[in-house]
């Protein structure tokens with residue numbers, strides 16, 4: 001690791017790289033973390049500085065970085081076949097992965113369609129929903145309902161479902177219309193009444209309701225009551241509307257159980273996976289019921305007209321199988337149950353500080369907002385563009401943790417397998433960084 005090498009990387013990056021969700025002018029003046037290595041819960045900069053990865057690298061690394069079993073699975077599969085097309089061809093990793101997913105999925109989800117990221121998994125669900133109603137003779141059912149503040153990815157279809165105003169704004173002219181059940185975190189009876197009215201009024205033209213079960217991530221880690229999911233399930237069944245659970249973020253134990261929909265004991269008609277699903281390679285999947293799959297039977301032209309070149313990639317599928325095996329062997333959900341009260345305690349303590357609002361925790365996610373009346377940030381933007389969270393980010397970097405905020409929402413979302421001592425350190429840094437930012 002050398003200073004020159006680090007400089008060289010940053011120079012090349014500043015000259016040519018376009019980063020996601022990064023303001024060009026700010027990036028030019030920022031000293032980025034330049035990752036040389038990543039192991040367990042740690043990111044190691046080219047300059048040797050170590051940072052605890054407080055958001056598990058955009059919520060993917062539930063098993064931490066560099067798990068030796070994932071690397072071994074990758075190498076073993078690479079030696080056999082690294083990529084083949086997935087039309088008219090199958091292979092062991094994709095076929096066995098589907099079998100293993102179905103075995104642990106909410107009962108009734110029996111079909112797996114592979115894509116290569118979370119937004120792709122959402123796009124597939126949109127198209128399955130629309131094409132299935134066309135093939136059932138109800139083409140007018142082609143609209144969607146989502147929750148206010150929903151985030152389902154950035155492709156045009158996925159972004160059309162999104163309810164975060166700032167992400168929609170530049171693309172408003174090309175996104176399809178979506179009906180929003182808003183907001184989902186108010187008093188429960190009001191939320192249920194609003195969603196009921198919206199669906200009853202529009203059921204004749206609505207194909208599906210999309211929901212991030214229990215926890216809306218990108219909007220600012222908002223929680224809702226599991227009763228909302230049960231209510232949506234019953235209403236969708238009654239009104240012949242499909243229910244889609246986007247478990248791209250919430251799946252794989254982030255909220256406690258393997259699937260967040262288990263908090264409500266429901267089975268959706270479609271379930272979307274990404275992020276922790278493969279953790280090492282871009283990989284997504286959409287699970288569907290057999291009833292839905294059946295609407296695509298009958299003749300050649302009823303096939304789902306959708307596919308990505310890298311669908312079912314053998315390397316990604318082999319790694320995804322090993323991810324499931326590690327969950328079994330390392331009792332990852334047991335680890336979540338043991339560690340999550342520690343996260344909740346820190347968040348509750350932070351919530352008592354002047355200037356901190358809305359403490360909330362579920363499983364291995366804990367968040368607060370820095371918009372309380374005593375906050376020095378009073379009057380600043382409180383949405384994704386808010387600056388308060390970035391002050392916490394800078395304080396945390398000085399203390400050895402990577403805590404990327406969502407505007408004025410700051411949160412921890414570490415690997416689920418983070419060792420106890422490192423979790424303690426991360427939570428201490430989180431607390432100290434919030435306190436320091438509030439003093440600034």
Ligand SMILES: Cc1ncc(COP(=O)(O)O)c(C=O)c1O
Pocket residue numbers: 117118119120122151152153154212217218246247248249250274275
């Ligand atoms: C709930 C949810 N759905 C979908 C996506 C999109 O996944 P990807 O970034 O892999 O396209 C995300 C990404 O953050 C997400 O949080």
